[in-house]
Amino acid sequence: MFHIYCPHCCEYREEEEFHASGQAHISRPLDPDACTDKEWGEFMYFRANPRGIHHELWVHGAGCRKYFNITRHTQTYEILEVYKVGEKPSIVANEAK
Amino acid sequence: MSDVTSDVTVVARDTKLVTKQLPAADIMGESPLHHADLASIAEHGPKEGGVHFHERKLMGLLTLRCLPSLEQQEMIKSLLGVALPMQPLTSVTTNESSMGNVSVRWVSPDEWLIIVEADKACGIESHFHDKLMGHFSLVNISGGTTIFDVSGDDVVEMLKKSTPVDLHASEFPVGKVVSTVFAKSGAMICRLADDKFELVVRRSFADYLWLWIQDASREYGLVVKA
Numbered sequence: 137m138f139h140i141y142c143p144h145c146c147e148y149r150e151e152e153e154f155h156a157s158g159q160a161h162i163s164r165p166l167d168p169d170a171c172t173d174k175e176w177g178e179f180m181y182f183r184a185n186p187r188g189i190h191h192e193l194w195v196h197g198a199g200c201r202k203y204f205n206i207t208r209h210t211q212t213y214e215i216l217e218v219y220k221v222g223e224k225p226s227i228v229a230n231e232a233k
Numbered sequence: 234m235s236d237v238t239s240d241v242t243v244v245a246r247d248t249k250l251v252t253k254q255l256p257a258a259d260i261m262g263e264s265p266l267h268h269a270d271l272a273s274i275a276e277h278g279p280k281e282g283g284v285h286f287h288e289r290k291l292m293g294l295l296t297l298r299c300l301p302s303l304e305q306q307e308m309i310k311s312l313l314g315v316a317l318p319m320q321p322l323t324s325v326t327t328n329e330s331s332m333g334n335v336s337v338r339w340v341s342p343d344e345w346l347i348i349v350e351a352d353k354a355c356g357i358e359s360h361f362h363d364k365l366m367g368h369f370s371l372v373n374i375s376g377g378t379t380i381f382d383v384s385g386d387d388v389v390e391m392l393k394k395s396t397p398v399d400l401h402a403s404e405f406p407v408g409k410v411v412s413t414v415f416a417k418s419g420a421m422i423c424r425l426a427d428d429k430f431e432l433v434v435r436r437s438f439a440d441y442l443w444l445w446i447q448d449a450s451r452e453y454g455l456v457v458k459a
Binding site for chain 2 (some may be wrong): 144145146147149150152153198199200201202
């Protein structure tokens with residue numbers, strides 16, 4: 137059971153009040169008509185499934201009904217950071233391998 | 234439908250229709266718990282118990298949505314007689330407004346619930362659409378909701394069975410308001426006093442929650458207040 141901090145209500149609430157809405161920071165192509173089928177298909181259907189740090193979109197469905205982002209470690213389930221939509225995460229996976 | 238709408242006053246405006254949604258002589262106002270006949274239970278039922286239940290029925294509830302500028306906040310304050318609570322999870326209540334008893338509950342950063350006497354709702358709606366400039370939405374949700382007042386020595390114990398929020402006085406002081414899950418439905422819970430809470434619930438869930446509260450209160454004794 138997660139204990140999640142809602143950045144709009146400014147307090148921790150039970151996971152029961154929230155709903156996960158998938159991967160965060162997916163931007164819709166500006167000109168869908170100009171997309172190839174592959175580009176459109178990847179925007180629509182293909183999601184990252186990392187082991188480690190993952191940025192997710194959540195909604196406080198039973199509370200303020202606002203969306204916000206969570207940075208979560210998919211192995212430990214630890215919530216590393218909560219930030220509002222439009223803000224940049226301060227904790228990101230180290231891409232240099 | 235003409236026989237139903239004959240006594241309903243519709244105030245036409247340039248941009249907005251405001252309807253006076255009040256019961257009349259030939260339009261009976263029925264709360265969602267009308268069938269439960271709470272008045273009889275209050276009269277003949279138990280007089281002592283740890284949980285007291287009262288349906289504050291047929292109130293005027295309005296949902297205000299906006300990101301208010303300072304000018305809008307000033308105007309809203311003058312219209313309601315009380316300033317919008319801008320801090321998360323806070324509420325304000327005044328009985329010195331020209332609109333009578335006015336309660337405003339914070340719901341989300343751009344949403345508030347305004348609770349007034351039923352006959353004041355239409356007036357507030359009209360005043361908002363007349364005087365408040367800029368982008369906002371005000372919707373009368375009186376017909377879709379009802380209010381339960383629960384109180385008593387064991388009210389916190391009863392609520393603990395129903396909702397996951399922390400109800401300890403240090404976390405949930407008087408005046409705090411939360412929207413949360415309640416049983417298998419949802420409710421907006423506001424603490425009115427140490428042992429008194431207000432639940433704003435959906436009309437369609439009112440009967441389920443009334444049954445739930447009866448069950449949850451069984452071990453403490455439930456007193457229905459008229």
